[in-house]
Amino acid sequence: MSTPSSPDIRPARRSAADYARAFADATPRFTQAQAVLEAERCLYCYDAPCATACPTSIDVPSFIRRMAEGNLRGAARAILEANPLGGMCARVCPTENLCEAVCVRTTQEGKPVAIGRLQRHAVDALMESAQPQLFTRAAATGKKVAVVGAGPAGLACAYTLARHGHDVVVFDARPKPGGLNEYGLASYKTPDNFAQAEVQWLLALGGIDIRSNWALECTEQLDNLRKDFDALFLGMGLASTHQLGCPGEDLGGVQDATAFIATLRQTDDLATLPVGRRVVVIGGGMTAVDAATQAKLLGAQDVHIVYRRGPDDMSASSAEQAWAQTNGVTIHHWLAPVAIEGSDGHASAVRFARQAVVNGQLTPTGELETLAADMVLKAIGQQLGNPVLVQAGLVLQGGRIATDAVGQTNLPGVWAGGDCRAGGLDLTVEAVEHGKQSANAIHAHLTRA
Amino acid sequence: MANLHTTFAGIRSPNPFWLASAPPTDKAVNVNRAFEAGWGGVVWKTLGEAGPPVVNVNGPRYGALLTPDRRLMGFNNIELITDRDLELNLSEITQVKRDWPDRAMVVSLMVPCEEASWKAILPRVADTGADGIELNFGCPHGMSERGMGAAVGQVPEYIQRVTAWCKQYSKLPVIVKLTPNITDIRHPARAAKNGGADAVSLINTINSIMGVDPYSLTMSPSTGGKGSHGGYCGPAVKPIALNMVAEIARDPLTAGLPISGIGGVGTWRDAVDYMALGAGNVQVCTAAMVYGFKIVQEMKDGLSNYMDEMGFTSIEDFRGKAIPTVSDWRYLNLNHVSKAVINQASCIQCGRCHIACEDTSHQAILATKNGQRHFEVREDECVGCNLCAVVCPVPECITLRDLKPGELDQRTGKTVRAEHADWTGHANNPMRA
Numbered sequence: 001m002s003t004p005s006s007p008d009i010r011p012a013r014r015s016a017a018d019y020a021r022a023f024a025d026a027t028p029r030f031t032q033a034q035a036v037l038e039a040e041r042c043l044y045c046y047d048a049p050c051a052t053a054c055p056t057s058i059d060v061p062s063f064i065r066r067m068a069e070g071n072l073r074g075a076a077r078a079i080l081e082a083n084p085l086g087g088m089c090a091r092v093c094p095t096e097n098l099c100e101a102v103c104v105r106t107t108q109e110g111k112p113v114a115i116g117r118l119q120r121h122a123v124d125a126l127m128e129s130a131q132p133q134l135f136t137r138a139a140a141t142g143k144k145v146a147v148v149g150a151g152p153a154g155l156a157c158a159y160t161l162a163r164h165g166h167d168v169v170v171f172d173a174r175p176k177p178g179g180l181n182e183y184g185l186a187s188y189k190t191p192d193n194f195a196q197a198e199v200q201w202l203l204a205l206g207g208i209d210i211r212s213n214w215a216l217e218c219t220e221q222l223d224n225l226r227k228d229f230d231a232l233f234l235g236m237g238l239a240s241t242h243q244l245g246c247p248g249e250d251l252g253g254v255q256d257a258t259a260f261i262a263t264l265r266q267t268d269d270l271a272t273l274p275v276g277r278r279v280v281v282i283g284g285g286m287t288a289v290d291a292a293t294q295a296k297l298l299g300a301q302d303v304h305i306v307y308r309r310g311p312d313d314m315s316a317s318s319a320e321q322a323w324a325q326t327n328g329v330t331i332h333h334w335l336a337p338v339a340i341e342g343s344d345g346h347a348s349a350v351r352f353a354r355q356a357v358v359n360g361q362l363t364p365t366g367e368l369e370t371l372a373a374d375m376v377l378k379a380i381g382q383q384l385g386n387p388v389l390v391q392a393g394l395v396l397q398g399g400r401i402a403t404d405a406v407g408q409t410n411l412p413g414v415w416a417g418g419d420c421r422a423g424g425l426d427l428t429v430e431a432v433e434h435g436k437q438s439a440n441a442i443h444a445h446l447t448r449a
Numbered sequence: 450m451a452n453l454h455t456t457f458a459g460i461r462s463p464n465p466f467w468l469a470s471a472p473p474t475d476k477a478v479n480v481n482r483a484f485e486a487g488w489g490g491v492v493w494k495t496l497g498e499a500g501p502p503v504v505n506v507n508g509p510r511y512g513a514l515l516t517p518d519r520r521l522m523g524f525n526n527i528e529l530i531t532d533r534d535l536e537l538n539l540s541e542i543t544q545v546k547r548d549w550p551d552r553a554m555v556v557s558l559m560v561p562c563e564e565a566s567w568k569a570i571l572p573r574v575a576d577t578g579a580d581g582i583e584l585n586f587g588c589p590h591g592m593s594e595r596g597m598g599a600a601v602g603q604v605p606e607y608i609q610r611v612t613a614w615c616k617q618y619s620k621l622p623v624i625v626k627l628t629p630n631i632t633d634i635r636h637p638a639r640a641a642k643n644g645g646a647d648a649v650s651l652i653n654t655i656n657s658i659m660g661v662d663p664y665s666l667t668m669s670p671s672t673g674g675k676g677s678h679g680g681y682c683g684p685a686v687k688p689i690a691l692n693m694v695a696e697i698a699r700d701p702l703t704a705g706l707p708i709s710g711i712g713g714v715g716t717w718r719d720a721v722d723y724m725a726l727g728a729g730n731v732q733v734c735t736a737a738m739v740y741g742f743k744i745v746q747e748m749k750d751g752l753s754n755y756m757d758e759m760g761f762t763s764i765e766d767f768r769g770k771a772i773p774t775v776s777d778w779r780y781l782n783l784n785h786v787s788k789a790v791i792n793q794a795s796c797i798q799c800g801r802c803h804i805a806c807e808d809t810s811h812q813a814i815l816a817t818k819n820g821q822r823h824f825e826v827r828e829d830e831c832v833g834c835n836l837c838a839v840v841c842p843v844p845e846c847i848t849l850r851d852l853k854p855g856e857l858d859q860r861t862g863k864t865v866r867a868e869h870a871d872w873t874g875h876a877n878n879p880m881r882a
Contacts, residue, residue: 040518045841046800047816066519104797107842 007253007374008277019270022297026089026188026323028143035121039068041105041113045087049102050115055425055433056083060099060115072414076126077134079119083435084159085152087127088181089429090120094317098429099251100367103331123322127201137207138165143446146171146229150210151179152428153235153418155202156435157442162207162401163441168228170208173215179237180428183262186290219392226413231442234401234409234416235435240385244378248340253347257281257291257379264294276375279303280350282337283379284314289321291377303329304371308336308355309362315426335369336362340376347376371436384420397422407438415442451756455489457729458622458648458707460580461555464489465720465752465764466745469711469732470557470583470626475531477541479546486742487749490553490880492624492650492732495530495585496538497572498560503592505531508672513660514685523839524683524735525659529591529675530559534572552833554578555624559585559597562607564614572618581621584611584661586637587628587653589680599653602628605640612644622844624709627651627693629686634693638703649697650732652690652707654680671794683735687713691722695775697726715744717751725771779872786858786865787833787849789813789826795846798822802837802847810836 005440014022031039044062050060063078079086093099095116103112126132143166147154150172158168169175176182181195203210216222216236225232240254246425254275267273275298282306296303307314311335314321321331335352342348354367383399395402395410400422408414417434419426424434453464467490468474468483475494505528514523532779546554556579557581558565574582585592586602593599601607608625615623625641627634629652641649653730656678662669668676690712697703710723715736723731736744740825761767791802791814803824806814813830814837826837838847852858854867874881 006834040516043801045798046804047822048800049798049822070517104799107797277636 004057006441007348009253009273009274009374010319012271013275014271018299019297023188023191023270023294025191026186027369028364029124030117030121032121035067035118038114038118038437039064042068043104045104049104050099050113053102053395054082055098055427056086056089056436057433058086058099058119058326062117062141063115063122064118066076067118072122073129073134074123076264079123080126080134083429083432084137084156084202085118085181085198085432087123087194087201088152088190089432090116091122091194092181092185093429094319094427096319096362097317107215127197129322133204134200135163135205137163137205140167141165141202143167143230144228145231145233145442146167146225147233147235148172148216148225149179149235149418149420150174150177150199150212151235151237151431153421153435154179155199156432157204157233157235157415157417157439158208158435159205160436160439162205164439166230166375166443166446168206168208169211171211171225172213173213173236173239175212177210177212178237183265184258184290185265186261186294187265188294189290190420204387208225218387219388222388222392226411230413231405232414233435233438234389234414236386236418237416237419237430238382238384238400240383241378242381242383244337244340244380246337246339248342248347249378251340251342251347251376252339252345253317253342253374254378255374257283257377258382260291260377261287261294263383264298270298273298275300276373277301278372279375279377280371280373281377281379283307283381284309284316285381286316286320288377288379289316289324289329290354291379293324293327295375296328300375302372304336304342305331306337306352306371307328307331307333309335332371336364338368340373341370344426347373349373351377380417400421400424405437406441408436408441411446427430451753451761453489453753453756453762455555455730457709458581458624460490460553460555460622462489462730463551464745464749465724465730466714466748467553467555467709467732468493468737469734470494470585471734471738472526472528473737475533477545480541480545482551483737483742483745484545484549486745487746488552488742488745489730490555490580490843492555492557492583493538493542493579495557495559496535496570496574497590498566499535502534503531505532506672507527509670512670512679514659514683518625521683521735521739523657523659523681523685524738525657525670525679525681525707526654527590527670527679530557530585530588531546535570539573539577542574542579546578546580552581555581555583557583557585557626559588559592560603562596562611567611567614568618571615571621573637575619575621575838579621581624581647581664582615582619583624583650584615585626585653586611587626587651587655589628589654590678596794599628599630602626602637602653603631605636606632608637608640609644611648612641616645624648624650626653626711628653628658629693632690632816634696635703638697638700638706641704642706646706648707648729649703650711651693652686652712654682654829655689657681678861684713684715685724687719692727694723694728695726695772698769698772699775714748716741717748717755720748720752721755721767726767726775727769727772729764729768782869783875783876784866784868784870786852786856787835788828788831788849788852789833789835789837790849790850791824791826791837792846793823793825795843796824797843797846798816798824799842800824800841801840805840806835831860 028174044061063075066075099115100112106112147170161185279295279300281292334355339351353364401416407417415438455465470492474491510528512525588598625646708728710728711732714731803814803816841847852865
């Protein structure tokens with residue numbers, strides 16, 4: 001029997017049909033007819049701004065022109081040549097801030113060519129085709145490279161190295177490869193197990209061996225990798241999360257949003273997944289949006305995203321924010337958590353102090369607000385959090401691995417990329433570019449006469 | 450609403466939009482629907498002589514040139530003249546004309562190139578009450594293999610002879626429909642005039658193969674694995690037709706001969722093109738076959754609004770007005786200088802002007818300014834060729850500016866001169882006067 005004060009966290013808030021509908025593809029794939037019509041809108045610009053805006057430099061006008069000409073395979077080649085994870089990036093890239101932001105059709109008619117959706121159409125068509133493989137490996141070089149982390153950066157690095165003819169072993173702490181693609185994104189962005197389908201497509205090239213459940217726990221492991229392999233790429237992402245540092249953080253019902261999302265992604269029957277009736281998500285990034293929206297879709301009655309600054313400061317794009325709001329999530333700004341309240345060892349509410357910018361400083365106004373909560377999800381950022389890297393002699397910068405422009409670290413033979421590399425944007429597509437750049441640098445290093 | 454009435458070769462119609470002799474005018478059911486929709490007249494699909502009618506293939510008769518988003522640019526057919534009995538056609542024509550007395554009813558004819566054949570059919574047509582006849586000397590496929598259609602239209606002597614027979618054995622106005630599958634349209638037009646034709650209509654369709662299926666490597670369209678060339682029409686042929694209309698309109702030997710313009714008319718603007726170059730009306734087929742008969746309402750409304758805007762009360766107010774602007778290259782003013790101008794306020798920075806000019810023309814459009822993406826014309830390289838304006842996706846963003854006399858042409862370093870100077874007197878012309 002539950003009493004009014006006890007937390008209301010339970011599974012099966014919705015019918016099976018509702019779960020299926022709620023977690024279906026957020027942006028359904030174009031039909032062939034839609035794809036051709038949309039492709040026709042591309043003007044095939046000179047020195048196209050979209051291609052420049054793409055962190056992986058996909059030749060967007062080429063791939064779209066090929067689609068308009070009925071050459072879907074060629075379109076996929078143009079995409080995957082530049083970005084081997086073009087299928088996932090088409091689903092998760094904040095295109096409204098990248099390629100589509102600079103599309104000249106936006107200038108002309110306020111509506112860019114739907115580059116992301118076209119990209120997805122081309123890559124999906126390839127992957128469903130009778131011969132989904134496009135690339136072959138160069139002659140074997142006899143060199144071996146170790147990659148730590150099977151996320152976007154590590155996979156892109158491994159794939160590029162394998163194409164160059166090197167043999168690659170990818171070590172990953174999780175049971176499944178894919179990193180954030182498998183564990184960290186909202187499921188409606190990548191339904192139907194696309195993350196694993198993409199990994200399988202990458203591995204089908206050959207030359208890439210995945211070692212799962214391998215966690216980096218001591219410097220000896222790194223020393224061995226450097227000794228046993230001709231080069232090492234670190235792409236382990238950011239494994240630990242920032243904490244609120246306020247009272248009540250250890251109460252029941254309080255958890256990291258990343259863990260909530262990972263559990264959801266690995267749950268086959270969403271009806272078995274408990275969710276609070278009232279959920280408060282603290283943070284302002286993509287993780288906050290993915291966690292809050294999915295909590296709502298799981299059947300939570302009231303879901304709040306609470307961010308300590310204003311809408312323009314949120315790292316979730318405006319499209320992401322709108323998506324959360326469309327799905328019934330309420331976004332609060334200018335509220336910083338001061339305490340999680342609870343009873344019987346379980347969270348029941350979060351108390352916030354209202355903030356304002358005074359003389360450029362975020363300052364409490366003295367006003368307090370409280371939101372009732374059965375579940376509190378923390379999404380205030382991640383960090384490297386692995387002492388082994390510093391122990392092994394790697395130089396950090398802002399808590400992440402310092403590298404040169406192509407990912408070379410201070411340690412000879414060691415490169416790094418993705419979220420663990422300092423100075424990035426924390427985007428999937430950027431992680432792919434890091435992996436690709438470092439792979440090319442490693443290749444140059446290994447084949448130097 | 451402007452007055453759209455026309456009298457063409459003595460045939461009156463409430464508007465200048467006629468349906469051309471083609472599948473849409475093969476039967477009373479079609480023509481009645483067309484008149485209900487508002488067409489000013491029809492040219493009934495070509496009748497052959499009495500006896501067993503021709504037969505058509507039972508595979509595809511049509512093919513098309515489509516953009517990737519399936520807008521039709523060109524159209525091709527291998528349908529022959531009517532495959533219905535002559536008597537049935539004549540009785541339907543009689544009834545339809547009786548039911549629609551204010552609409553133009555012209556009957557297209559194609560019989561063997563023998564006097565007796567023409568002498569036999571002409572009175573039958575006159576008996577229907579039709580307003581005129583059109584001689585099909587243009588059909589380029591099938592019938593031409595039997596010595597009719599384009600096979601006649603390609604020999605000026607035949608045109609003149611048959612036209613003369615028609616004038617001899619019929620009181621009806623005679624319109625001679627010309628084939629474009631010749632080298633100089635003026636010769637068949639002159640022959641028609643010499644034979645006594647009241648008007649010419651052009652163009653009939655152009656010999657064409659639409660393409661090849663890349664997977665079966667068979668020409669298309671094909672019937673059972675084989676195809677034959679068809680007749681090409683639709684929007685893509687309009688420029689070819691306009692040139693031929695203008696050639697006839699400005700030829701001193703045919704000037705003033707009424708012309709019915711045919712080829713790619715789908716909008717009121719197309720009709721204005723033809724009429725400004727001398728056509729007294731236009732005939733339409735492809736647009737009706739793509740959109741249905743209702744399309745005429747948009748053409749009429751557009752033409753009427755245009756005429757009101759321009760202050761024209763009759764089509765005669767602007768018919769032929771563009772003919773004096775059509776000249777030969779040798780008379781073009783070589784002292785005239787144009788330069789492209791890019792309107793920076795409407796430029797969307799796609800860069801198509803730059804790459805077109807840089808790769809294929811005169812390297813006269815810069816792609817950057819102070820390190821920023823910015824497209825601007827270099828007047829010292831621009832020859833005023835218009836390529837940039839043509840490839841620009843934004844209407845009116847790139848225009849050509851005419852330099853005024855006295856202005857410096859930065860490309861040549863010379864001052865623009867006011868007087869006309871053309872190739873006929875140019876120093877480089879060995880044939881100069």
